[in-house]
Amino acid sequence: MRKVTFSLMIFVIVGALLAGCAGGSTPTPASTEAPSGASTEAPADTTPATTPEVASADGEGCVLHILGGARTYPGEEEAWNQVFADFKAQYNCDVQARWQGEWSDAPQNLESARMAQEPVDITYNSATLNTTMARSGVLMDITELVKPYQDRFATGMLEKYTLGGKVWAIPVSDSSTSAFFYNATMFEELGLEEPKTYADLVSVAQAIKEQKNILPLIHQGKEPWYWPMWFFETYAQTTGNKSIDMIQQFLSGQRQFTSPEEIAALEDVARFYQDGIMTQESLDTDADSMRATFLQQKAAMFYGGTWELAPLREANPSFEIGVFEFPLMTDAAGVVSQHGGGPDNAWSIPSFIDPANLPMAAQFLEFITRQENATRIISTYSPMIPSIKGVPTVDDPLATEFNEQFMPNTITFLDWLWPNEVNDAVMQAIPAVLTGNMTAEEGATTVQDALDTIREESEYQFDWWTTWTDEDWAKVTPASIPTIEVK
Amino acid sequence: MGLTDSSWKKNTAGSLPDALTRFWGRNQRTLIAYLMVLPAFLLFMGLVIFPLFDGFWISLHRWDGLSEMEWLGFKNYKFVFGDEVFWLGMRNTFQFAFGVTIVKNVAGLFLAVLLNQSVKGRTFFRTAAFMPVTISFVVLGILWSWIFNPTFGLLNNMLSALGLDFLIRGWLSDPKIALWSVMWVDIWKWTGFHMVLFLAGLQNIPTDLYEAAAIDGAGRWQSFWRITVPLLKSVTIVSVLMSILGAFVSNYDVVKVMTGGGPFHATEVALTWIVSTTFRFSNVGKANAMSIILFLCAAVFGIVQLIVTTRRDED
Numbered sequence: 001m002r003k004v005t006f007s008l009m010i011f012v013i014v015g016a017l018l019a020g021c022a023g024g025s026t027p028t029p030a031s032t033e034a035p036s037g038a039s040t041e042a043p044a045d046t047t048p049a050t051t052p053e054v055a056s057a058d059g060e061g062c063v064l065h066i067l068g069g070a071r072t073y074p075g076e077e078e079a080w081n082q083v084f085a086d087f088k089a090q091y092n093c094d095v096q097a098r099w100q101g102e103w104s105d106a107p108q109n110l111e112s113a114r115m116a117q118e119p120v121d122i123t124y125n126s127a128t129l130n131t132t133m134a135r136s137g138v139l140m141d142i143t144e145l146v147k148p149y150q151d152r153f154a155t156g157m158l159e160k161y162t163l164g165g166k167v168w169a170i171p172v173s174d175s176s177t178s179a180f181f182y183n184a185t186m187f188e189e190l191g192l193e194e195p196k197t198y199a200d201l202v203s204v205a206q207a208i209k210e211q212k213n214i215l216p217l218i219h220q221g222k223e224p225w226y227w228p229m230w231f232f233e234t235y236a237q238t239t240g241n242k243s244i245d246m247i248q249q250f251l252s253g254q255r256q257f258t259s260p261e262e263i264a265a266l267e268d269v270a271r272f273y274q275d276g277i278m279t280q281e282s283l284d285t286d287a288d289s290m291r292a293t294f295l296q297q298k299a300a301m302f303y304g305g306t307w308e309l310a311p312l313r314e315a316n317p318s319f320e321i322g323v324f325e326f327p328l329m330t331d332a333a334g335v336v337s338q339h340g341g342g343p344d345n346a347w348s349i350p351s352f353i354d355p356a357n358l359p360m361a362a363q364f365l366e367f368i369t370r371q372e373n374a375t376r377i378i379s380t381y382s383p384m385i386p387s388i389k390g391v392p393t394v395d396d397p398l399a400t401e402f403n404e405q406f407m408p409n410t411i412t413f414l415d416w417l418w419p420n421e422v423n424d425a426v427m428q429a430i431p432a433v434l435t436g437n438m439t440a441e442e443g444a445t446t447v448q449d450a451l452d453t454i455r456e457e458s459e460y461q462f463d464w465w466t467t468w469t470d471e472d473w474a475k476v477t478p479a480s481i482p483t484i485e486v487k
Numbered sequence: 488m489g490l491t492d493s494s495w496k497k498n499t500a501g502s503l504p505d506a507l508t509r510f511w512g513r514n515q516r517t518l519i520a521y522l523m524v525l526p527a528f529l530l531f532m533g534l535v536i537f538p539l540f541d542g543f544w545i546s547l548h549r550w551d552g553l554s555e556m557e558w559l560g561f562k563n564y565k566f567v568f569g570d571e572v573f574w575l576g577m578r579n580t581f582q583f584a585f586g587v588t589i590v591k592n593v594a595g596l597f598l599a600v601l602l603n604q605s606v607k608g609r610t611f612f613r614t615a616a617f618m619p620v621t622i623s624f625v626v627l628g629i630l631w632s633w634i635f636n637p638t639f640g641l642l643n644n645m646l647s648a649l650g651l652d653f654l655i656r657g658w659l660s661d662p663k664i665a666l667w668s669v670m671w672v673d674i675w676k677w678t679g680f681h682m683v684l685f686l687a688g689l690q691n692i693p694t695d696l697y698e699a700a701a702i703d704g705a706g707r708w709q710s711f712w713r714i715t716v717p718l719l720k721s722v723t724i725v726s727v728l729m730s731i732l733g734a735f736v737s738n739y740d741v742v743k744v745m746t747g748g749g750p751f752h753a754t755e756v757a758l759t760w761i762v763s764t765t766f767r768f769s770n771v772g773k774a775n776a777m778s779i780i781l782f783l784c785a786a787v788f789g790i791v792q793l794i795v796t797t798r799r800d801e802d
């Protein structure tokens with residue numbers, strides 16, 4: 001008997017060890033009601049009526065709860081606290097922020113809060129997460145709430161958070177683009193010009209290796225998120241600058257990822273490794289190591305986003321940095337180098353917000369987009385391309401170059417369009433193709449398989465909003481639109 | 488039963504407390520024992536058993552962790568069986584568990600035998616060997632990531648300084664050796680722990696056995712194989728099973744910190760893929776199905792451990 005009891009105990013203990021790995025959170029009551037009666041566009045009758053529910057200046061006892069990832073920029077949390085204090089002074093409403101986890105934890109933190117019935121009135125969002133969160137119905141459609149002040153956003157910024165014609169978040173951030181960063185002093189010393197074509201880049205890399213015996217380029221390959229950025233650039237060129245359209249076709253099932261353009265794009269990325277521009281060191285280098293390798297002049301170039309500039313400047317303000325666009329890898333007429341980018345810090349209202357708090361939450365979103373408040377927050381990011389008009393850019397000569405030269409050729413990061421499963425397949429395939437562990441065709445097949453898998457397992461649909469019923473829309477649409485003060 | 492209401496009341500009036508008192512008197516020790524266990528039992532049920540069954544329940548649904556759950560039956564299990572990365576992760580999990588178990592135990596035994604001798608600085612060396620056990624995997628993972636760093640790393644720079652450039656590798660980026668590099672960190676951390684287990688076992692072996700063997704002409708090697716190894720059998724079994732089970736279900740943090748499962752899933756273990764499936768892909772139902780499968784595999788080791796340890800107790 002003792003043996004049996006002991007057996008059961010061991011069985012249970014092993015189970016206990018694993019139970020925690022399963023994300024075993026208490027589910028909401030299951031509903032098998034699948035979206036039916038699909039419409040091809042968002043129903044017009046879900047637009048709520050405007051009510052005279054003004055965010056009162058006398059918000060006695062009012063508390064707004066914000067949930068977001070830990071603030072990472074120096075001074076950012078203090079800037080937010082100042083904005084909270086000003087909001088309190090103006091609207092008599094306390095703002096309590098819970099900065100928790102990384103940016104990518106936002107969906108699970110929001111869900112945990114919902115299940116624990118913790119109040120959340122404003123939640124962090126990012127363009128990478130926006131599709132997943134909006135599709136799941138956890139975000140409120142804030143189109144009508146934002147309308148009174150939508151002209152505050154710089155061109156194209158709000159569109160990054162618009163899906164199915166509805167706005168799901170507002171970006172209060174710096175927008176990014178991608179570039180090659182180089183050691184300007186070293187280039188000058190070696191008499192090197194900024195490369196325009198891939199052949200130029202090969203020559204430059206060769207000269208650096210021969211004359212300096214250092215790595216021509218270092219990439220933060222240990223951070224898998226950054227591998228797809230290479231593909232965004234090469235794919236823009238192999239598709240004749242139609243990468244967004246073609247990816248949308250792929251995600252809609254009208255195109256296979258194993259098509260010649262995708263394979264050619266993967267092969268183009270692999271050329272950087274085969275031609276010795278990128279080396280084995282890049283495969284095992286994280287963000288800090290990449291910056292250290294560059295600043296210690298063990299590598300002459302790196303490829304990354306504009307967000308890399310602030311930490312470099314902070315680490316060594318006197319280091320001369322130059323930037324150039326991703327080189328042209330094709331002779332095809334009319335094709336230009338296009339770079340991934342966009343505003344990546346945004347704020348949403350959860351669909352499960354206490355309706356009594358909606359007026360003040362809507363007012364808060366308006367408040368943080370006012371120029372003085374947006375400046376206070378965004379300035380901590382050393383902004384190059386602010387998402388809100390009138391917010392000054394950082395005093396850096398490269399800011400002008402990015403705005404004038406790079407921004408016209410900046411397109412949405414493709415991983416803002418495709419789901420995480422596809423992104424994971426791309427980020428795994430690229431280093432495998434690069435190092436010859438996989439052919440470009442095999443790499444492309446894994447990406448296609450990833451999409452096919454989620455179609456079957458999760459019923460993935462790119463344009464999910466076309467299948468939502470009126471009932472689905474009602475769950476995410478404010479019952480009434482509060483009137484807010486727009487200053 | 489032939490009793491009217493009033494007669495029943497009369498017959499039982501005052502007898503219930505008496506019955507309870509008698510019951511308490513007869514079973515006092517047992518009842519107190521159950522009461523003492525009750526709080527822990529409730530916690531165990533609430534924090535372990537319920538989540539386990541809840542996990543199984545979720546595995547029968549399609550759920551992204553945000554929207555409402557949709558009943559799928561056992562389809563998630565079918566999806567898991569078709570998930571190549573999960574099975575690659577399972578294979579890596581087995582390789583990890585068995586690889587580190589062999590090396591940790593052999594190295595632990597070697598160190599224990601060495602530090603069981605009267606050598607100078609024995610306490611220092613014992614402490615030094617045990618020190619990594621006290622450091623968290625996150626700290627160790629970061630530390631070893633820097634040691635393995637291809638540009639600044641101590642290891643490659645040391646090899647270069649020694650003129651051994653042909654040995655320089657991308658320790659965490661070469662898919663052929665990345666998993667071994669991660670396993671090395673687990674071995675480095677836990678060898679000291681197994682050394683302590685073996686040391687305890689060694690100190691229980693009567694020295695007169697070695698003296699008698701020496702008189703009979705046995706050398707050190709013979710004594711080791713004929714006396715030490717057989718008498719350490721029970722300690723060895725416990726040590727091996729503990730390390731297998733431990734490595735099987737607690738390899739997440741070191742892999743996550745050092746490689747994140749890369750390069751291209753070469754170091755992916757079942758746990759890292761389960762976490763990715765849950766939180767990155769928001770496929771909570773399928774992730775729970777994976778957890779249940781992993782649980783069943785781990786349970787086999789648990790049952791083996793149970794059988795072996797209870798048999799040892801009976802012996």
